[in-house]
Amino acid sequence: MSLLKDLNQEQLSAVMHKNGSLLIVAGAGTGKTTVIAQRIAYLIEQGLTKADEILALTFTEKAAAEMEARVGALLPVSYFDLWISTFHSFGEKILKEHGLTIGLPTDFKLFNEFEQWALIKKNLDKFNLDYYCPLGNPTKFIQALIKHFGRAKDENISPTDYLKYAEELMENLDNMLSGNKNVKSKCKTKKFKTAVNDQQLNINLENFYNADNEFDQNIAKQEIARVNEVANAYHVYQQLLLDNNALDFGDLINYCLKLFKSRPAVLEKYKKQFKFILLDEFQDTNWAQYELIKLLINNNKNLVVVGDDDQAIFRFRGASMSNILQFKKDFPESKEIILTKNYRSNQNILDLSYNFIKLNNPNRLEWQLNQKSPKQSIQNVTGQAKAKSQKLNKKLIAQNEQKGEIEVINKQTLSDEIKQVIEKIIELKIKDKICNWNDFAILVRANDSAKVFINELEQAQLPYIFGASRGLYLKPLIIDVISYFKLLDNYHESRAVYRILNLPIFSFTYQELINFNFLAYKKAWSLYETLINANIWQPTKELLEKINKVLALINKHTNLVKSKTVSEIFLAFMNDSGYLQYLTSQDDQVSKEAINLLNQFMKRIKAFEASSDDKSVKSFLEELSLEIEAGGGGNLDVDLDIGPEAIKILTVHGAKGLEFKYVFVVNLVDKRFPTIERSEQIELPNALIKEILPTGDIHLQEERRLFYVAMTRAKTGLYFSLAKDYGGLRKKKPSRFLEELGLINNNDNDLECSNKSQNLKLTPPAPSLSGKISIQKSITVPSYFSYTQLVAFSHCPYQYRFAHILKIPVSGKEQFSFGKTLHITLQKLFSLINEKKGLRQANLFSSQELAENITLEEVLELYKNSWIDDWYESKKKKEERYKQGQKILTVFYKKYKNNWPKTLFLEKGFNVKLADDYGWNTIRGVIDRIDQVGSKIKIVDYKTGQPKSKLTFDEKEQLFIYQIAVEEIFKQPVASLAFYYLDNNTEVEFLGDKDDLAKVKEKVILTISKIKKGVFPPQPSQLCKFCDFKNICEFRQS
Known part of the structure; x- marks a missing residue:
């Protein structure tokens, strides 16, 4: 089977796993993304499930897009849109559809960190802050409060939970003052590792004691006042969000949990739908996210999680490494597959990294699963049987026999260190004839450390990209x-x-x-x-x-x-x-x-x-x-692939998931890497934390995992750099990590590995080197095409270049704002109809009667809430359009109120596959509405503008593509295609025959083949006067 031909035995087992829970421990460079993508494609291609019955969740939009593109490239069949997304996008999608049932507005706004900050500042007087509102700088702690509320949401701690905690804290204080010794004894206990639930809060009063370990009533009262202030602030903040029709990112998960727990019919709907669930980067999930997934698991328990506890580096974002350590306890019958064949690094780099990360034992999955003692092994929930697991060995095995270069660059000053790093890059570039600038990465612990390297790279005239997320x-x-x-x-x-x-x-x-x-x-x-x-x-x-x-x-x-x-x-x-x-x-x-x-x-x-x-x-x-x-500099989405080849300067966090031939980990001195632990300004009470906290120095273990991630980015060359003088009064000590690696002698800091190029002087690149810095003039072929892209290219390839290659921002148009408003309104209307039909099964009325209960006032309210206020040339024109929309929807409502169409899907995304001589091409689109008419299917597309009674072949093309997609996915013929003209509420129906569909396929494939050539000549015509880019196009027809 071609889909599986390049997989090793462990990868093959993971991809072909059918039923039951599975933990895939995927070490660095072992093909984790390949396994997930191929598993999804395998399940669909083998007919084991449908595309929309698989839920795959990851942590970044980029990772989700890459996974979806990989699956699309693997599949030779058409399919409806996959549920591949981030946790937050998934939560947003669910709440947009069902949030109304728990009192949330479905048109909620999603506030980013700045909007949260601005909301609190604007309403600061409502928070009644004292401890966290210093007179000289009242906004000082807003950022800390926001982070604190976010941490609470990571643990699914509601404002009610927090207020209850503060209340019980006061009750315990009262008991202590009245002489209740049992409470006092309990308060002084330092056991914070027991998970607690909302009903049974483990109240800890350790902070009520002074330095002499004596109870201090003044400290106690101040501490309780502080906790109460934070709890009240959390409550006020959450209410302000709702008052402003807004949620923050933590709400997307927590309200989903609330929805699924309080609306079992909704939960059951998705449990039935998602027959297979896959989680990427499982070690980075927080407590609330893991709880959400456990709710969605159906009786088959077809959950596959992929992760590596040694690469858990996002604790500052609320990630809970205990989730991956707990998985075997939650799913004791789960199978494990260990991916250890590394396709990235040389063996000596892997050995150095493995021996280093073992210093994190016993808080590693490998160590915990390999313990023979029943007390040390992870047991199932009842404790009656040990979790079934194989002996776990995470030592990675390189799939090439070459030896990598590991080197330490130890200089006197920071300036010398920087120059030596850049000189080494130039030396490697000259020496390695097949490498390019994309093969080099400079990894820093913090963004601030990058600036000096950037300045020196500019002086050396070397190309670089700084992967900062802000600026x-x-x-x-x-x-x-x-x-x-x-x-x-x-x-x-x-x-x-x-x-x-x-x-x-x-x-x-x-x-x-x-x-x-x-x-x-x-x-x-x-x-x-x-x-x-x-x-x-x-x-x-x-x-x-x-x-x-x-x-x-x-x-x-x-x-x-x-x-x-x-x-x-x-x-x-x-x-x-x-x-x-x-x-x-x-x-x-x-x-x-x-x-x-x-x-x-x-x-x-x-x-x-x-x-x-x-x-x-x-x-x-x-x-x-x-x-x-508020401390913002503008979020920056840096696409490392967009520009010409360049040296990448990245934080180690930003380098996660990437690989480079040569990696330089810089500034390896004490207090820079590992960093000094900085506790949160407002710490979450341990009594409220639900995750199981690891023992030992948690911060050092996290820093060690981060350093492990940095090392395992390297394929062939791994270089560590440091200096003694960074400008302060004292010389810097080498990072303890270099000592743990055995690369630096503890006594005199001499190197145990060679430093071949200490005396080289930095020079600009030679002419032969400079010539390779030229920008590569290559065209990136999109991973999928849309009808809009194909039409743009057909009208004018130069217009396609502006719109889809350069992606130039353009002005909106009144008709687009109006048309989109009507589309959104109708989508919400039919979603409401389906909601009433599907979620009130216990009601005495029939589904149709429930749908008929929808009033015109409700429809017009949906229209009001969906109104897009942009791009109207005048206030008068806007008011005219608004009234026009009300009339259109009134006629639409009266036409269907007693017999609403039976909609199967709304805004249904699809991917249709068409083959050419070089492989498969994906055409992607979204169908406004798919209706069931008797036993047949009808496709409906809304149109605003001048209604048409007769259509040309070109005008029918869009729905012909939709017909091809639906017939291939449903495996049954479409009965009717319809353009629904909203302006006069009329329909034009037609259907493509075999010749029509064959002609469309041929035309689409021909257009795609032209796009792939990467040549976009101007094609002036009468259409130029309607082009968005006419003002910047020198070829336009006058």
Whole structure:
């Protein structure tokens, strides 16, 4: 079977595992992602289950997208959308559909950390804070409170639980003061390792004792007041979220737990649906997430978890390593498969790493499962039988026989260390003829350590990418945009004006800018006043033209800023100034990097507009200022694959899941790696913690696992660097980890392995090396195609380049906002109908009668809540459209209120497979509605705009593709295709015959083959006047 041909025996066993729970212990580089993707594909291809009966959860959107792409590439069959997502996306999806049944709004907003901070600051007086609200800096502890509330939610601790804990704490204090010795004895117990439930809180009063271990009533009262303050703040915060129609990320899991526990019909629905559940990175789950999964397991217990306790590095995010250690206790009959064949690293690198991580014993799965003593082994819940498990050996075996290079770079100063690291990179690059810059990674413990390496790489003219997750607002391109916003908000903001005058699109010379500044200083003018008074100081004609160009742009947008949203001003600036055209005229890779940043900033702007009534530039700048005050710098989504080849600078956390030929772990000195343990500003009471806490130095064990992750990223070369002098008064000691590895002598810090290049001097790369830094002009073929992509390419390949390669942000359109509003309303309407039919089975009324109970007022309320307020040219036009939508929905309601269509699926995603000479291609789409009419299937697609009574073949193509998908997935013919024109509530029905479908397949495959060539020539036509990119396209037809 081709799907399984490249798997080793352990991987094959994991992929082909059919029923029952399974723990896959997957060491670094053993093909974990391959196993998960191939297992999903195997289950579907073998007909063991359907695509939407598999739930696969992971921790990042990128990992979920990669897994979905891998599965799609493996499957030769069409299928409906997979349930592959992050935990939070899964929770959001469930709550959007069923949250109403537990009193949640289905259109809730999801608050990020800044929005949480802003919510608390705005309502700070409602929290009644004393201990956590110092007079000189009242917002000091907001961030700490947010993190504390998040930790509570990781443990599924509700505000009610916390308030109950505070109340029982006071009761125990009262008992102690009244002389109850039993309570006092209990309070002084230091046992924090017993998990507790919500009903039986284990109250611990250790904090009531002073340094002499004597009970102190004043300390006790202050501590209880503090706990009560936090509990009350948590309660107020949660209520504020609900008052603002919002949830935070922790709520997505906890409300799902509440939903499933309080609405058994909903839980049963998903238990029946998900016949197979897979969890990636199981060691990174928190207590609440694991509880959610245990609820979803059906009687077959088809749960596969994949993880490695030695790579559990996200405790600061609430991850509970105890979950993977507890799995055998929760599922005593589970099978284990150990993946130890490593396809990444050389054996000596693996041996060094393995011997190092064993220092974390006994808090490792390998050690715990291998203990022979019944007291030490993990037993089942009843304690009557030992969990069935094989002898666990996690020593990784390299699948190549080469020996890797392990080297320590030990220098006198930080500057010497940096230069030596970069010199070593250059040396390896010259020596290894087949490697490229993507093969090198510099791993730092914290983002702050990266800056000095970045500066030196720039001086050495070496290409690099810094994988920081924050810093969008510090990118030069984004600073340009923000500066223009500030200029429009205040003409006399001279720093912003100066920034804009420096843009290459305006072509001012350095001398001209100096003269502007001199005149401004001489005349006591702002820089803007210097420009508008240009006639007074009589510039040259050429210079005056440039000045007038800037002033004309500012004047135009000054008029717009009074009535337009910040996103409209953003796009107007990029288009009208010529900045967007300038960026898109660069090499494709340079353009993609710039447009990627603009898209991320546009996403931030749209998030602001979605949550704000005032969508003006001024209001946006105020929120931006508030975000920066809160410590934010703009979330940055760095795509390491988007640009040309480059050295990667990453934190060790950011390098998780990646691999490189040569890895440099830098700054390995005491207190930098491992770091000093910093306790949380507001610690969660141990009595409330439900996970089982490990023994020993938890922080050191986490740092050791992090270091293990850093080492196991390396394929061929692993280099550790350090220095004695980092600028402080004292010399730095080497990291204890280097001593534990046996690479540094404890006595005199001499090296036990060679340091061959201590005396090399840093030089710029040689010409032959520099030539390889050139940008690779290659086109990345998408992993799937959509109907929209195919149409764009057919109309004009150059338009396809702008829209789908560069992904240039574009202005929205009124008709799109209106059409999307109606689509969302109808989706919510039919979801409500299905909810009433499916979840009130105990009701005396029939399903149809329950559906008929839906009123017109409910429909119009759904419409009101779904209204998209963007891109209307005037308030009057917006009001006209709103009334038009009310009329459309009123007619729709009256047409169907006594006989609602029986909908099988709403907004159903699909993946249809079409083969060409080179393999399978995936076409992805979403069907508005699939109805059951008798025993047959009908596909419905909503349309707004001018209704049509007759359709051309090209106009039918979209639904022909839908027909192909549905017939292949359902294995039964479609009875009817229908465009439903909402403007006049009419339908146009048709059906594709064999010749129609064959013609569409042929056309789609031909279009895809052209896209894959990576050539996108302009194709000017009458359609140019409707193109979103006409203003930046020099080939447009006039």
